[in-house]
Amino acid sequence: MTVIRKKGFTNGIRLDENKKSAYSPIQIFKIPSRVIIPLQQHIGAECEPLVKKGDFVLEGQLIGDSSEAISARIHSSINGVVSGILKIVNPSTSTIINAVEIRAHENPETHLHNRTNKTEEIREKASPAPPKATDNIPSAADAAIDDTITFADDILKASDDIHYDRGDTLSFNTGITKTTDDITSYTDDILAAVDKIPVIRLLEIIKNSGIVGLGGAAFPTHIKLSPPAKNKIDTLIINGCECEPYITSDHRLMLEYGHEVICGIYIISRILKTGNVFIAIEDNKEDAIINLENIIYSLGLEKSFKIVSLQSKYPMGAEKVLIYNILRRKVPAGSLPFDVGVVVNNVGTSRAVYDAVIKGKPLIERVITVTGDIESPVNLMVRIGTLLGDIIESIHAPKDKSLKLIFGGPMTGFSINNMDFPVTKAINCILVKHVSKQAENNCIRCSRCVSVCPMNLMPLMYASFVKNNKYDACREYYIESCIECGSCAYVCPASIPLLGYIKTGKSVLARNN
């Protein structure tokens, strides 16, 4: 029995799911002619640009790095030429950050030549007797090498920027020479190969690939996977809840990339050395549960991998709520899941880990759901840095007034009015919605916000304190425990933007300290 069904969780709200794109397979979105890649797409320090205006860059080339402890590398998502370093606003921190603007190059021959030279340079460095490539496709040469793992190590050490060759680098870290993308027939081989790669190497690959949590918080994954020594990690939870309405990107991933996801989870569990893995999926995604269950059985992983079917309630996918619902462990306020021996990762992150370790591919694309009040909601595999305008052009956006463009889900996403805003690693959805302006009325103290709060807070208090500039009083009511799920504002009869007041209060308190 790999599926555990759980109930419980009395707080939390039922939302209209509106998962309109649940049956729309993931489509590969066209490679954009221009991308803007912010140098801070994660929690942590902003990266320094490693390229300058006029540089040629390759798909997967490292273009941003930071020496800070908490940061994640940034890679170019297309082949092209750097057309400038721009200043843009990071919506999650409201700070001005740098972004690399890259235009696809008209003449791919030029940079293909460039790339081959570079690759050969590295190969010479890496291997004392490099096998000479018979043609210009370097991966064919890679496949011919016997000790691919050592080779991969050296390549990674020599240069992190061009170890990725799109499409056929399955051989890179595993020694498997099959070139098809359909891995269903040889997943066993991949798992066996993963067992041979040292943990420290796996972590390094994840770090070099710039992987961050793809569920929305974008915390650098390599830090999440190297917990402090004092914390013994006994459980890995893979978050496939996708509790926000409309979003279906993780759902489609679990259906279409089930093998990749399971392999990624296997890699993560190997890094954490835990045999206790829960894959949490809400019970509105029964097909995904069945698919992953079949894969787990076919790979003989059912002893350690268990699927937990959870009630579809918001915010089930919030880390602390999820851990409590599965393990009945409470993460102390102000602490991380490390402290209760748990690491939580998203299914999208698992797939990115698979891509990095098995395909040698850094995080340069992700699945997003484009949905809302549009004719045909879709799930798209887009390159990081793709501009909102390009995506909006491809759908039939309604012409009406009072339209909102939302990056992220309807509960936590941020609305935007700039068509040049790029898709970042943290974005899982683009939502086009009609919204009527709601006037904010007086609070009638109905306490609906108190009863829905998953963190047991009193959101109504924050609104009145922030309105009266009594920020310190917010702390007496534990404002820092808020996970910003937005449930309070959703139920508020007076349509008070409670989450807005909370965010204001939090940021003022953070600045004052």
Place this chain on the structure above:
Amino acid sequence: METRELIKSGEILISHPPHIWKGFSTAKIMYIVLAILLLPAGAAVYFFGLHALWVMLSSTATAILVEFIIRKLRKKRFVMDGSAAITGLLLALTLPPRIPIWMVIVGSVFSIAIVKEAFGGLGYNIFNPALAGRAFLAICFPVRMTEWYLPGNFAVDAMTSATPLSESYMYEGTKAAVYKDLFFGNIAGSIGETSAMIIIIGGLILISLRLIDWRIPVIYIGTVAAGALIFGQDAVFQIFAGGLMLGAFFMATDYVTSPVTPLGRSIFAFGAGVITLLIRNYSAMPEGVCFAILIMNAFTPLIDKYIKPKPFGYLRKRAKLKIKDQVKV
């Protein structure tokens, strides 16, 4: 690119998340409560005749009008959310059946103008406006506010009757008959308070729609019943007589003037029960519900300050950590 043009014209909205709203607005809540209040209002007309209807209509109309005028004078937005209508109707339900209309209007003006709007309007009032209006009338016109009549007797020269809770009230007939009268409402009292059955039906609808917290009426009535047993009184009589039912289901549960946490509400209801018992047993007044709830209203901010739910994952070690930090500094 229509959307691009929309951006240029500033039609794309920017706001904080969440971007969806449940849509269960204040006005909807108020109108549902108002609809449920039509039950005791109908009973009032049935038991006390057309004058009860005029009392309720004048009180409600005055409340809405006064709120409109004061919002305009204060240059604030007037929202027709039904809250003034509820205050007006609730006030009327607590008044005696033969009260002159001008007194009703005075009470209604006081409720809205002084108790509600002078404190800042909906959501900012400390005291329940309807109860405060009733208390004001009881202090200004003590005689007319304690003239009770038996239901069904619409004659001009009808005899006044004692309220069932006063000492001069005499049982007529068997105990069972008295209980029956109390339950169905065939008894002297305020126009909307006599029929316990109708109020309980309305209250149960409110609870089942999750519009009010069950803790307040259950604990309030439970406390009064338990107290009556301790004082050696007839518990059934104590909970059905007087304004306890209306107070417990419709007055004490007022969102604005009651605490917001489950524990806070329990304390609030228990306190109201205790004060009701004290007033009924030791004061000169026969009835204590109105003042008991008003006194507990005054405690509400205090209860909300000290009864905070512990946040998820709260650590008691917080105090210790602080001391450590100080040592370090």
